[in-house]
Structures are given as structure tokens and as C-alpha cells.
Amino acid sequence: MSDELFPLPAAEVAPGAVHLPGWLDAEAQRELLAACREWAMPPAGLRTVRMPSGALMSVRQVSLGWHWYPYGYARTVTDGDGSPVKPFPGWLGEWARQAVRRAYGEEPHAVAYDIALINFYDDEARMGMHRDSDEHCAAPVVSFSLGDACVFRFGNAESRGRPWADVRLRSGDAFVFGGPSRLAYHGVPRTEPGSGPPGLGLRGRVNVTVRALGE
Numbered sequence: 368m369s370d371e372l373f374p375l376p377a378a379e380v381a382p383g384a385v386h387l388p389g390w391l392d393a394e395a396q397r398e399l400l401a402a403c404r405e406w407a408m409p410p411a412g413l414r415t416v417r418m419p420s421g422a423l424m425s426v427r428q429v430s431l432g433w434h435w436y437p438y439g440y441a442r443t444v445t446d447g448d449g450s451p452v453k454p455f456p457g458w459l460g461e462w463a464r465q466a467v468r469r470a471y472g473e474e475p476h477a478v479a480y481d482i483a484l485i486n487f488y489d490d491e492a493r494m495g496m497h498r499d500s501d502e503h504c505a506a507p508v509v510s511f512s513l514g515d516a517c518v519f520r521f522g523n524a525e526s527r528g529r530p531w532a533d534v535r536l537r538s539g540d541a542f543v544f545g546g547p548s549r550l551a552y553h554g555v556p557r558t559e560p561g562s563g564p565p566g567l568g569l570r571g572r573v574n575v576t577v578r579a580l581g582e
């Protein structure tokens with residue numbers, strides 16, 4: 368659902384990085400949120416991630432298909448309750464491929480998406496600048512946002528520093544990054560508490576990134 372009178376057009380933020388505002392309609396957002404709430408339940412549910420430094424990430428996270436830990440992927444929640452990771456649903460891969468087709472005009476190759484990372488942001492949660500580099504595959508990453516809007520900082524592949532673009536991601540937006548932007552640094556410096564669509568029934572923000580692990 369968009370609260371714009373006219374939906375914003377798709378925008379290429381950097382080469383290979385495309386913002387698709389309002390990509391999921393209100394029903395699709397509700398459907399994805401309901402699924403996220405199921406996935407967040409134990410076993411292999413929502414957890415707080417401890418980085419090798421000992422610091423805790425402020426987002427809480429759950430994985431599908433392959434379990435992400437800092438820094439790799441496993442079939443069980445090695446840094447949590449040890450349970451097998453929940454399966455990656457085929458429909459979510461299809462949603463991701465549709466967004467890739469819209470972003471690039473065509474699908475670069477038939478990507479077998481097999482991972483989703485779901486991040487739950489409370490009002491204080493943030494994500495520092497990082498690269499999604501634990502996959503062994505050049506397939507674009509596809510992100511879907513639900514609930515509160517955020518500032519999504521999309522930088523460059525060389526360093527955490529400038530240049531970057533600050534993009535406002537809102538509930539229902541998709542963001543595709545592949546090609547020369549696949550390994551660009553990105554992060555979420557802040558969310559906008561209370562800015563989500565009233566009808567969705569979510570406090571905070573949820574982001575789902577769909578990825579392919581590759582060989």
C-alpha cells in the first residue's frame with residue numbers, strides 16, 4: 368500500500384542497485400508479515416546475534432534455508448538453539464525473481480534463491496555498514512521492507528565511507544542490488560518509529576533479504 372497519491376517511480380541508486388517503491392501491495396505486505404511472525408517462533412526462531420567482537424547486533428534475526436552466523440552459513444542454528452534452519456519457501460524466491468525482472472528488465476540468469484534473512488528492528492535498532500559477502504554467488508540480493516520506514520544507506524564496493532546515497536525505504540518497498548553493486552557496503556543508520564502503515568499492525572520494522580548461496 369502506498370500513501371502517495373502517485374506511486375514513486377523505480378530508481379537506480381547506483382549501477383545495479385534499484386529501488387522499487389511500493390512493490391508489495393497491502394495484501395502482500397500482510398502475507399509476508401504473517402509469515403515472518405511464524406518464522407520468528409522457536410525452534411530456530413528469532414535470536415540476537417553476537418558478533419566475533421562480543422558485541423550484540425541491535426536487530427533480532429531469523430534465517431530460512433541456510434542459517435547465517437558471523438560469518439558463514441550452516442544448516443542448523445549453530446550460534447543459537449542448534450535446531451535445523453526452517454525451509455526457504457519457493458514463493459519467496461518467486462517474489463524475488465519478479466523484483467529482479469522489474470529492476471533489470473530481465474532476469475540475468477534463472478536464480479535459485481535459497482536463503483532469506485529476516486531482521487526485526489525495534490525503535491533503537493540499527494545496522495552498521497557492511498557487505499553481504501558470505502554467499503558464493505553473484506545473484507542479486509532482493510530486500511523487502513515492512514512497517515516503519517528507515518534510512519537505507521547504500522554506499523560503494525571499495526570502502527564503508529562515501530560516496531553513498533541515503534534512500535528512504537518504506538513498507539512495501541523492494542530494493543535489488545546486483546552486478547557492480549552486489550558487494551557494495553550498506554546499512555541502516557536509523558528507522559522512523561511510528562511511520563509504518565496503520566493497517567499493517569506492526570510496531571517497528573521488518574526487512575527480508577533474499578539471497579542465493581551458490582556453489
Ligand SMILES: O=C(O)CCC(=O)C(=O)O
Nearest residue numbers: 484486499519555574576
Ligand atoms: O534492513 C535492511 O534494510 C538491510 C538489511 C541488511 O543489509 C542485511 O540483512 O544484510
Ligand SMILES: [Fe+2]
Nearest residue numbers: 497498499553
Ligand atoms: Fe546487508
